Amino acid sequence: MKKENKEKKRMSMKTKWVITLVLCVLAVVTVVVVADDGCFDFRPGSVQANDNAVLESAAPDDKDTGKTGSETYTVLVTAGNGGTTDPSGSVSVAEWGSITVNITPSEGYEIQSVSIDGSDKGPLESYTLSNITENHSIIATFVKKPEPTPTPTPTPTAAPEE
Numbered sequence: 001m002k003k004e005n006k007e008k009k010r011m012s013m014k015t016k017w018v019i020t021l022v023l024c025v026l027a028v029v030t031v032v033v034v035a036d037d038g039c040f041d042f043r044p045g046s047v048q049a050n051d052n053a054v055l056e057s058a059a060p061d062d063k064d065t066g067k068t069g070s071e072t073y074t075v076l077v078t079a080g081n082g083g084t085t086d087p088s089g090s091v092s093v094a095e096w097g098s099i100t101v102n103i104t105p106s107e108g109y110e111i112q113s114v115s116i117d118g119s120d121k122g123p124l125e126s127y128t129l130s131n132i133t134e135n136h137s138i139i140a141t142f143v144k145k146p147e148p149t150p151t152p153t154p155t156p157t158a159a160p161e162e
Contacts, residue, residue, distance in 0.1 A: 071095040075129060075136045082109035082142030098130040103140045112143040 072092045079085040083105040093099050103125055105111050111123040117136055121127065129136055 073132050073135050075099050075138065077101050077138045080141040082106050082144065083140060085140050093132050095133060097132050098128060100126060100128040101138050102126045105142050108145055109142040110145050112141045115139045
């Protein structure tokens with residue numbers, strides 16, 4: 001009986017590089033698809049799920065997360081005719097910070113509604129945004145108060161003559 005000479009064929013270096021390249025491309029494509037789909041919010045130094053519970057939770061302590069809180073966001077505060085907001089205009093707020101907006105109608109007007117990021121919150125006199133992690137808009141609209149309808153005063157009638 002002849003001993004068969006079984007040689008192991010080794011992968012060439014070229015084949016190894018092709019496989020490595022294909023795996024890298026697949027990894028990059030996966031990250032791009034997941035990020036574009038909105039599943040994750042990628043920021044330098046953090047990866048977190050894009051979940052409402054995360055946005056509504058309390059701000060983490062800087063010492064626990066290593067975040068510096070140096071990022072700022074813009075809150076655009078506008079008022080329609082018939083009133084003012086304080087503050088007003090484009091307001092910069094630090095990450096995880098908060099802002100309170102006071103809404104004041106002019107004389108003869110009343111607050112019709114306050115819209116936060118396009119969602120109507122009703123006729124509020126003030127609103128506080130907390131734990132800010134993105135840009136926001138606050139829009140106050142006013143309406144003229146209805147004119148009071150005068151109540152008729154009775155006219156005195158003369159006493160009947162006898």
